[in-house]
Amino acid sequence: MxxxxxxxxxxxxxxxxxxxxxxxEGWGVLNLARQPSHVPGVVDLGVDLGSGDWEPRVEAALRDTAGQAKDHRVCLVHNAAIYDHDDALELTAAQLRRVLEVNVVAPAVLNRLTRPYLGDGSSILYVGSTLSEKAVRGNASYVTSKHALVGLMRSTCQDLAGTRIHTACVCPGFTDTEMLREHLGDDAKRAAIISAKSTFGRLITPDEIANVLYFCATTPTVNGAVLHANLGQVET
Ligand SMILES: NC(=O)c1ccc[n+]([C@@H]2O[C@H](COP(=O)([O-])OP(=O)(O)OC[C@H]3O[C@@H](n4cnc5c(N)ncnc54)[C@H](OP(=O)(O)O)[C@@H]3O)[C@@H](O)[C@H]2O)c1
Incomplete structure (x- = not known):
């Protein structure tokens, strides 16, 4: 294995x-999402992390994958997220719960389910955001969830003390993915404005964020760290 x-x-x-x-790099990969991955060799488990009924199926899949990785590293990556547009003064309980369920509750539950399989050199990585440490207008539930993720990561670090399992939160800036494209719509002008917010004048590629996450997975020294991976943001 x-x-x-x-x-x-x-x-x-x-x-x-x-x-x-x-x-x-030769790792086995289990994808937990509603849709399959198109990467060859990845094992897919179709789950809606917002549904609240996925625990038993994920528990069984973890036994079959991470459970077989005895004496090998396991890396759990909390990457899935919902990005909604809402307002801190108008947010309903249902809207907030929907986002927190996927962005914060699911990671906490997955930590518990995965813990028995985490040996020396294993890690738990969180994908935060620039909005883990600051806010913009109109994204209250997302901003709240991404701040919470940093708290969960820091608690993870403390609660894993002495185990040789490490954790970190990688905070991407504007990255060229469907999430960003859905957010921008077909508005080329808005896309140009967003790109100009980086000191490099361009969007980040998903591969660049993957590189940072892989570095964290294989580098226990960054334990408890919040890493901003945003090409440098132009401050106004
Ligand atoms: N793109 C950016 O500019 C940017 C910036 C900062 C931070 N981030 C963070 O980076 C991470 C990845 O974002 P991305 O841009 O790659 O987003 P994306 O293209 O929208 O991908 C999001 C992933 O989350 C999964 N997901 C969403 N809801 C789910 C649910 N209910 N159950 C299971 N899986 C679910 C989706 O899978 P299915 O649809 O198949 O379920 C999808 O694979 C997120 O945490 C995001 O907050 C992104």
Whole structure:
């Protein structure tokens, strides 16, 4: 058995790029998402992490994958997220719960389910956002969830003290994925404005974020760290 990565949302975007990177390095990969990954060799488990009924199926899949990775590293990556447009003064409980369920509750549950399989050199990685440490207008539930993820990562670090399992939160800037394209619509002008917010004047590629995540998976020294991977943001 080889090292094993468990990635939420490896069906597209950053998660899919990360699945390809792990496969290239010889790791087994389990994709937890509603849609399959298109990366050869990835094992797909179709789950809706917002549904609340996925635990038993994921538990069984973890036994069959991570459970076989004895004496090998396991890397759990909390990547799946919902990005909604909403307002801190108008948010309903249902809207907030829907986003928190996928973005925060699912990672916490997956930590518990995966813990028995995490040995020396294993890791739990969180995909945060620039909005893990600041807010913009109109994204209250997402901003709240991404701040919470940093808290969960820091708690993970403390609660894993002495285990030789490490954790980190990688915070991408504007990355060229469907999530960003859905957010921008077909508006080329808005896309240009977003690109100009990076000191490099361009969007990040999913592969670039996958590189940072893979570095974290294989580098225990970054334990407890929040890493901003955003090409440098132009401050106004
Ligand atoms: N793109 C950016 O500019 C950017 C910037 C900062 C942070 N991020 C973060 O990077 C991560 C990946 O984002 P991305 O841009 O690659 O997004 P994406 O292209 O929209 O991909 C999101 C992934 O999450 C999965 N997902 C969403 N809801 C799910 C659910 N209910 N159950 C299971 N899986 C679910 C999707 O899979 P299915 O649809 O198959 O279920 C998909 O694979 C997210 O945490 C995002 O917040 C992205």
């Amino acid at each position: 080889t090292d094993q990565a468990i990635i939420t949302g490896a069906s597209r975007g950053i998660g899919q790029a990360l699945a390809a990177r792990f496969r290239k």
